[in-house]
Amino acid sequence: MVAAFMQYPFDLFRKEIIESLRPILDSLGYMDEIRLETPPSPEMGDLSFACFPLSKIVKKPPSDVAKDIANKVSPKEWIDHTDASGGYVNFFINVERLVSHTIDVILMQDKTYGSLEKKQKKVIVEHTSANPNGPLHVGRARNPILGDTLVRIYRYTGYDVESQFYVDDLGKQVAILAWGVKNIKPETLPKTDRDKPDHLLVRFYQQAYKLMSENKEVAKEINEIVKLCERGDEETIRMVRDAFEPALQGIKQSLAELDIHFDRFVPESQFVKDKSVDEVVEALKKTEYTGKEDGAWYIDLKPFGVSGRNTKFFFTRSDGTTLYATRDVAYHLWKAKHADILINVLGEDHKLEAKQVEIALKLIGAKTIPKAVFYSFVTLPGGKMSTRRGRVVYLDDLIDEAVARAFEEVKKRRGNELTEEKIKHIAKLVGLGSIRYNILKIQPEKDIVFKWEDALNFEGYSAPFIQYAHARASSILRKMPSPGKVDVKPLTHQQEIALVKLLARFPDVIKEACGNNRPNLIANYLYDLAAQFNQFYRDCPVIKAENKKLRDARLALVQATSITLRNGLYLLGISAPEEM
RNA sequence: GGGCGCGUGGCCUAGCUUGGAUGGGGCGCUGGCCUUCUAAGCCAGCAGUCGCGGGUUCGAAUCCCGCCGCGUCCGCCA
Numbered sequence: 001m002v003a004a005f006m007q008y009p010f011d012l013f014r015k016e017i018i019e020s021l022r023p024i025l026d027s028l029g030y031m032d033e034i035r036l037e038t039p040p041s042p043e044m045g046d047l048s049f050a051c052f053p054l055s056k057i058v059k060k061p062p063s064d065v066a067k068d069i070a071n072k073v074s075p076k077e078w079i080d081h082t083d084a085s086g087g088y089v090n091f092f093i094n095v096e097r098l099v100s101h102t103i104d105v106i107l108m109q110d111k112t113y114g115s116l117e118k119k120q121k122k123v124i125v126e127h128t129s130a131n132p133n134g135p136l137h138v139g140r141a142r143n144p145i146l147g148d149t150l151v152r153i154y155r156y157t158g159y160d161v162e163s164q165f166y167v168d169d170l171g172k173q174v175a176i177l178a179w180g181v182k183n184i185k186p187e188t189l190p191k192t193d194r195d196k197p198d199h200l201l202v203r204f205y206q207q208a209y210k211l212m213s214e215n216k217e218v219a220k221e222i223n224e225i226v227k228l229c230e231r232g233d234e235e236t237i238r239m240v241r242d243a244f245e246p247a248l249q250g251i252k253q254s255l256a257e258l259d260i261h262f263d264r265f266v267p268e269s270q271f272v273k274d275k276s277v278d279e280v281v282e283a284l285k286k287t288e289y290t291g292k293e294d295g296a297w298y299i300d301l302k303p304f305g306v307s308g309r310n311t312k313f314f315f316t317r318s319d320g321t322t323l324y325a326t327r328d329v330a331y332h333l334w335k336a337k338h339a340d341i342l343i344n345v346l347g348e349d350h351k352l353e354a355k356q357v358e359i360a361l362k363l364i365g366a367k368t369i370p371k372a373v374f375y376s377f378v379t380l381p382g383g384k385m386s387t388r389r390g391r392v393v394y395l396d397d398l399i400d401e402a403v404a405r406a407f408e409e410v411k412k413r414r415g416n417e418l419t420e421e422k423i424k425h426i427a428k429l430v431g432l433g434s435i436r437y438n439i440l441k442i443q444p445e446k447d448i449v450f451k452w453e454d455a456l457n458f459e460g461y462s463a464p465f466i467q468y469a470h471a472r473a474s475s476i477l478r479k480m481p482s483p484g485k486v487d488v489k490p491l492t493h494q495q496e497i498a499l500v501k502l503l504a505r506f507p508d509v510i511k512e513a514c515g516n517n518r519p520n521l522i523a524n525y526l527y528d529l530a531a532q533f534n535q536f537y538r539d540c541p542v543i544k545a546e547n548k549k550l551r552d553a554r555l556a557l558v559q560a561t562s563i564t565l566r567n568g569l570y571l572l573g574i575s576a577p578e579e580m
Numbered sequence: 581g582g583g584c585g586c587g588u589g590g591c592c593u594a595g596c597u598u599g600g601a602u603g604g605g606g607c608g609c610u611g612g613c614c615u616u617c618u619a620a621g622c623c624a625g626c627a628g629u630c631g632c633g634g635g636u637u638c639g640a641a642u643c644c645c646g647c648c649g650c651g652u653c654c655g656c657c658a
Contacts, residue, residue: 035598039601040601040602040603041601044601048601050600050601052639055638086600086601087600088600088601168658170658171657172657173657173658296656297656298656306583306654308581308582308583308653308654309581309582310654310655314655314656319656321656323655323657347652348584348651348652348653350658351584351585351652351653352583352652352653352654353658355583355584376586376652377651377652409620410620413620414618430620441593441606443586445585445586446586446593447586447650449592451592453607454591454592454607457592457606457607459606459607459620459621460620461592461605461606462606464620465620465621468620468621471618471620472617472618475618476617479617480617524594524605527605531605534622535622537617537621537622538621538622538623541616542617544617579618
């Protein structure tokens, strides 16, 4: 058992620099926090300190200040030497120490390399929360992929995490579906090519929606269902739930394909049944921003910086029933009781609603305010996706297509050496990995126009590129296992050093990705790491290294790389094939 | 009309929170590398007014103001 949590090399290096710099800077009258940056290229150093602000204080040119400081810093355990250029003090790490320490840590921690110490804090990540009225389409697929990745990242960073899917069982969408299931004869509906409950059910929804728009009677009946649900009528809620439950199962199935699972499904009706939403209403009625219009209660959001045509946030209807956002407030109060940090993954269309909930929570004195991660829509080249109009690409179709495409690719390359079964297995890992990666590599706030060629990208900046690097490493280790703890002094080739330096950065990347809710940083990093490994692979023969010492050292490095790639891919929910 | 987000080579994208040292990648295109650990790879080349205009600064893709374009929201819907 690994007793103590080993400290990561770059943390130690950074710490040493700051300790050396502090007294020097103090004596020059610079009291600010010391911020270190990474030079643009490794030849210039491993970390640097900019002297521009300091040059003002001491009234000397930055280059002179940098030179003075560089001369005063002496080599230590981690600082090998310093250098001044262009107004920067550049610090070079002790490479020999870095190499041995980094490889030691990685081989020792193995599956936990990059993870951080336990935080003793609970996080609830709410994501997906899609209306269970049909299959997930790719327009919404960003949500579960981002959400699940955040769950993984928070766990790895040391938090206790629970993932939640908020089931909107009181909404109009599910009421329409329930009406359809009850009133529409299945044989009148078009056939589906997919025998999966969500695909079968969405036809009822689409048809019921159509009838509702054409026929006032139908609309009335559907509204009646909604009303009964909102009042907490057990029988109606059960009827609706029975209607949508299979669709939810279908959604779960699709997500399971992508290795996405939830710890808890929370039905919206829970907060009507336990009356907690009524408590929210009572509390909101008492604020100084509260008003009433035709019997409906609202909060004026204008003083909170919300603007637009209408700034009133209605939290009851004139008949006293609550609205979606009101119940969402109750849900968040409940979550706050069970966690220290709340993360919500939401589409950009929910920005105002999230703001309403946040303001309401503050007004009634909630101590934990959720942090939202918004993502922009995935659209089709012709515009938005729409389940109603059938203008959609379903996630299931994307999955099938990705796996099929991957199958062709594997077959093309390895068809004559691998069994059909093995090809299928690899194709699945590659196809599914590509879907996740192609979403995760892009910042959430950027719009994505769905194009098959991008979604199924298998080369360059893609999952298979990284998986391939891992497979290459595995292939070497399969032929000749790493001897474990060895003397890594022979690792002096520039590709080896560059590779180790990247490996050592992994924990920083995770910390950064978690702190800012930005999984794309990990996606980026893994690409860089894989690319660097490919260069090492080209220049440094491992099995046929000149001598046994070098070979063993390189094997350890390959092992360390394979561990880091695998851990990183795991965080993104992508599998690391040993062969492809 | 107002709020929020986005705008980087033909296409996609990193960097923007915390301003600094030559703006990184990928796709596509052109040319080269498989008798050596899997070529889903590697190397070289072509390709950029960082939407436009102003400002702050020793220094702006990054901060501030204005404008333009795209997305999204402004329901007693969810």
